[in-house]
Amino acid sequence: xxxxxxxxxxxxxxxxxxxxxxxxxxxxxxxxxxxxxxxxxxxxxxxxxxxxxxxxxxxxxxxxxxxxxxxxxxxxxxxxxxxxxxxxxxxxxxxxxxxxxxxxxxxxxxxxxxxxxx
Amino acid sequence: xxxxxxxxxxxxxxxxxxxxxxxxxxxxxxxxxxxxxxxxxxxxxxxxxxxxxxxxxxxxxxxxxxxxxxxxxxxxxxxxxxxxxxxxxxxxxxxxxxxxxxxxxxxxxxxxx
Numbered sequence: 001x002x003x004x005x006x007x008x009x010x011x012x013x014x015x016x017x018x019x020x021x022x023x024x025x026x027x028x029x030x031x032x033x034x035x036x037x038x039x040x041x042x043x044x045x046x047x048x049x050x051x052x053x054x055x056x057x058x059x060x061x062x063x064x065x066x067x068x069x070x071x072x073x074x075x076x077x078x079x080x081x082x083x084x085x086x087x088x089x090x091x092x093x094x095x096x097x098x099x100x101x102x103x104x105x106x107x108x109x110x111x112x113x114x115x116x117x118x
Numbered sequence: 119x120x121x122x123x124x125x126x127x128x129x130x131x132x133x134x135x136x137x138x139x140x141x142x143x144x145x146x147x148x149x150x151x152x153x154x155x156x157x158x159x160x161x162x163x164x165x166x167x168x169x170x171x172x173x174x175x176x177x178x179x180x181x182x183x184x185x186x187x188x189x190x191x192x193x194x195x196x197x198x199x200x201x202x203x204x205x206x207x208x209x210x211x212x213x214x215x216x217x218x219x220x221x222x223x224x225x226x227x228x229x230x231x
Contacts, residue, residue, distance in 0.1 A: 042206050109161050
């Protein structure tokens with residue numbers, strides 16, 4: 001079954017305590033992204049990765065780091081979390097096709113990680 | 119960064135009615151995407167659009183890539199209760215799924231039986 005998994009699903013932490021949210025996909029997708037979603041707003045992209053060892057900033061990268069050492073994993077690291085990073089975080093993976101033989105582009109989002117920074 | 123204006127912000131409709139929503143941008147995109155998000159879940163991709171003027175359907179959903187490349191529209195025909203949720207548009211400069219994505223703030227759809 002095609003799947004994007006995130007861990008943990010819920011996390012309460014304190015300001016300044018480093019944390020990592022893991023993201024893993026089992027579809028061999030090239031592209032992966034991290035987003036945050038705040039009440040009443042759409043998703044805002046934090047970082048994205050085009051392939052292993054290739055990452056770049058999205059619209060709101062401040063306070064976050066990522067790495068892509070393996071194709072399947074794309075962890076999000078908060079070195080020193082602050083209360084304004086309290087949010088719902090989503091990881092996504094996607095892959096393009098040549099649109100032949102019924103192949104379609106695919107994208108899947110993880111179930112989300114709800115983070116509260118006190 | 120780029121911004122998308124999605125409207126309406128919310129809609130309350132009767133079951134069976136048709137729904138229209140749209141997104142506009144001040145700059146062009148090369149890919150437009152439409153998603154649905156149910157409470158407590160991640161977004162699910164509904165339709166991807168790749169060319170200006172393209173019209174694509176997915177069941178009762180139809181989406182169009184505006185000819186100016188600065189807007190996109192989503193229509194839902196004959197709405198049913200399970201259409202309830204938040205619909206998001208997103209634009210990308212690069213190919214599908216690659217690079218930066220910009221999302222609208224969503225349209226919350228409520229369908230009354």
